[in-house]
Amino acid sequence: MAVDRLLPTEEAEDLLDLTRAIADRELAPRAAGHERDETYPEGLFATLGRAGLLGLPYPEEYGGGGQPYEVYLQVLEELAARWAAVAVAASVHTLACYPVDTYGTEEQRATWLPRLLGGELVGGYSLSEPHAGSDAAALTCKAVKHEDGYAITGTKAWITHGGRADFYTLFARTGEGSRGISCFLAPGRHELLTFGKPEQKMGLHAIPTTTAHWDGAVVSPDRLVGAEGQGLSIAFSALDSGRLGIAACATGLAQAALDAAVDYANERTTFGRRIVDHQGLGFLLADMAAAVDSARATYLDAARRRDAGRPYSRQASVAKLVATDAAMKVTTDAVQVFGGAGYTREFPVERYMREAKIMQIFEGTNQIQRLVISRTLAR
Structure with a gap:
């Protein structure tokens, strides 16, 4: 609806x-x-x-x-x-x-x-590595400066649109420590850039997620974004906005699951009544609706703070946490509303449930969101 x-x-x-x-x-x-x-x-x-x-x-x-x-x-x-x-x-x-x-x-x-x-070039975000996910400061992919640019060597992981994107915002090490990471607008195709086989994911099957292997590919100096060593601060500031994007996606997914469950509950009958008229089912749907509305409210609150130029990092983490947890619960409950039919591929709710899980993980796991929120409280 x-x-x-x-x-x-x-x-x-x-x-x-x-x-x-x-x-x-x-x-x-x-x-x-x-x-x-x-x-x-x-x-x-x-x-x-x-x-x-x-x-x-x-x-x-x-x-x-x-x-x-x-x-x-x-x-x-x-x-x-x-x-x-x-x-x-x-x-x-x-x-x-x-x-x-x-x-x-x-x-x-x-x-x-x-x-x-304008969408002429579609991009991917290349921060994570096989052993540097939540701990972005531990990345090891290197960008070594040469006369004609930066030679990039290393492996990046979990790239949405990997192998399909026209460019990647890529983070690579140009020095030591957390201030030794830089940001590049890297090309999507290069003879020294190869991609791994798409991950066999639980959901989101239509868009590939891959690793990328850089074998000394040289990118021109004008593709360095910001100053050398500024990459980690760029990445973290971008992630606040990215978390809001995932919160909105999770809310949309939850809304789709709620709509499907409500439609089914109004059509399916048991014991001579629509199942929506059974109080136990009606209350379950009410909780699902409340969760979706709450998720939307949290991401809109954070977005309005961002639009007003006010700090919103904590609110972005709250929105990502609340919306993705809500999506997981609402999609699971939608399967329950459908009963045995919900466990089949005849109806979309089983797919919604599988798709919801990853949203609690990417753009910072929900455990990381709790860490961000708790640190703001400690300050």
Whole structure:
């Protein structure tokens, strides 16, 4: 069902209407088939880019939508309610554009952002490594400076859109310690760049997640974003925004599960009554609805703080924690509402449940979110 949203402007309302129309036409009919067959949705991100949905929170002067984060996240939620994998990839693309917009030079912004924000180039975010996930400061991939640029050597892991993206915001070591990491706008294709076999994931099958192996590939000096050694601070500042993206995706997924459960409960009958009329089931659905509404409220609170220029790091962690835990519970309860049918692939709720799990893990596990929140309380 359509969510009753409180949007700041008529322009935002029109944008949400456009998003719903595109999502209903381009995403919803294709999601189940691609997820079942584990096939990539060719051309879909170009469609989203042409509609202006891949650069919404960035400046109009560079081809972005100039929208507040409050609006962008609700667009993302609508996409996720139709196809979570595509929404996650769109969120990652937005995250990958952040360093150039925020830390890039004027020349870098003018050169790269129009193509990035218009969806001509779709991006991935390459921070994690096989032995450096939550502990980003432990990464070992190196970028050694040469006359003609930086030679990158090492292995990166868990890259959404790996092997398919046109560019990667990549973090590599240029020195020692936590201040020895730098950020690069790395090309998506290079003769000395190879990708591992896509991970055999529990869900989000249509968008590949891979490792990347850099074997001395040289990137030009103008692809260094920010100063040498600034990479970790860039990564962490970007992750606050990325966590809000995942919170919105999780909320959209939970909303889809709730909608499916409510529809089924209104149609299915037992003991001569619709199952929604049995109090035990009705209360379960009520708790699911409350969880979805709460998740949405937390990410919108954080987004409005971000839009107002106020600190929002703690609120971003709260939103990511609350929304993804809610998605896991709501999708699990949706399977319960469907009973035995929910455990089959005939209905989408089993897929929703599988897709929800990863959202408690990426963009910082929920244990990391609790650590971030507790540290702010300790201060």
